[in-house]
Amino acid sequence: MNDSSGTDKRASADPGVAPILSDAEFELFRKLIYDAAGISMAPSKKALISGRLSKRLRELGYATFREYFNWIDKARNDPAALRERQNAIDHLTTNETYFFREPRHFEFIEKRLIPHWAGRSVRLWSAASSSGEEAYTLAMVMEQHHRGSWEIVGTDISTRVVAAATRGQYPLLRANNIPKEFLRKYCLKGVGEHAGTFRLESKLRRKVSFRAANLQEDLSSVGMFDLVMLRNVLIYFDLEIKKRVVANVLRQLKPGGCLMVGHAESLHGVTAAVKAVQPATYIKEGD
Ligand SMILES: C[S@@+](CC[C@H](N)C(=O)[O-])C[C@H]1O[C@@H](n2cnc3c(N)ncnc32)[C@H](O)[C@@H]1O
Structure with missing residues (x-):
């Protein structure tokens, strides 16, 4: 790296010495x-x-x-x-995530939301999607149980995890939580140079898209949704940012739509526009 005087600013770095953060x-x-x-x-x-x-x-x-x-x-x-x-x-950013994380949410989707959505075309949003496991878990549950068309959008501030999510390819070890039937129906085991990995089936990946988005900013370009998963991200925010992010997200949720947060998170004092229907699961007022 040269500065305006042409001096190499990095010449003093010694590769053997770890820098200390003051x-x-x-x-x-x-x-x-x-x-x-x-x-x-x-x-x-x-x-x-x-x-x-x-x-x-x-x-x-x-x-x-x-x-x-x-x-x-x-x-x-x-x-x-x-x-x-x-x-x-x-x-x-901390990107920890896994398939079928907090399974009670997916049970609620299967038993309560999908019957309610029967025959309808629905859009679902994984609003802090990390490397895609949450969005693809949703995709498997929807493909298995929903009679009607569906689309999933995943967004994250980290472009690195958005790229990983778009690939939809994971080490085999990450498949541990995926039910055997779903593995058989919706996942492909890698061979040759892809040995030791699996990839979500293309028929699923076609209905799931990812893009970079900052939850603090205007999110209207992602469109309106029937369900938003905003899980395990609010914990990183102070109250002011939580309020802003939840207001931004709720603007994209249809009236009567469902918002899920992580089980360690709560919307108490953050918004009055939703009512709790089970732990970490809310319905937007106004349907
Ligand atoms: C711990 S992961 C949660 C992943 C998934 N929702 C889950 O519950 O397993 C949190 C994600 O939130 C993302 N994130 C943090 N701040 C964000 C912001 N302001 N806008 C969008 N994404 C953000 C991080 O990049 C990270 O991938």
Whole structure:
């Protein structure tokens, strides 16, 4: 990386020495992820941030976190710096997810929502989809039980996980929670160079699409939905951001539509526009 004087800013980096994240540098990254994604990081997350970014610093040859931060924060007109800013945001999000996570939600969809939707064309949204497991779990349940057409949209702020979700290919170990019948009907085991992985059937993938979207921003381009899963993401937000995100999401939910949050999350004090029908499951008023 050359600065305007042509000096290589990264020449001092020693690949054998791990950079140390100072408290002041930690604050810079904490503010970056709060401003970009609304994610609040407690001071206890310092080691996490350092661990997630230091490999990247070494790859790029930066000796300190501040130099790296200055590059991604200030160079607004530099496409490479903007790409790296997104990359840093990707690294600072927590993307843990798995198939059939919190199965009571999928039981509710099968037993209560799908009978109610019978014959109708429905749109479902995995609003913090991570690498796609939630959206594809929904897809398998819909394909198995819904009589009528359906479409699923997954969105996430991390472009890295959106790309992984679009591929829809996972290590075989991740298939553990998928019922045998669904594995047989909707998943293909990889062979040759894809051995050790499986991929969702193309007939399912055709009805599931993913795109990058920030829950803090206007989401009207995703359209209106009958069900929104907003699970295990509110925990990262403070009350003000939670209110904004839930209001944004509810604007895209049809009256009478269903909103699901993670079982460790609650909408108490966040919105009065929904009523709880079972833990972590709400119906939007107005049907
Ligand atoms: C822990 S994962 C949850 C995945 C899935 N919903 C589940 O319950 O298994 C949280 C996801 O929220 C995404 N996320 C965090 N802040 C976001 C924001 N402001 N807009 C969109 N997605 C965000 C992260 O990138 C991450 O992939």
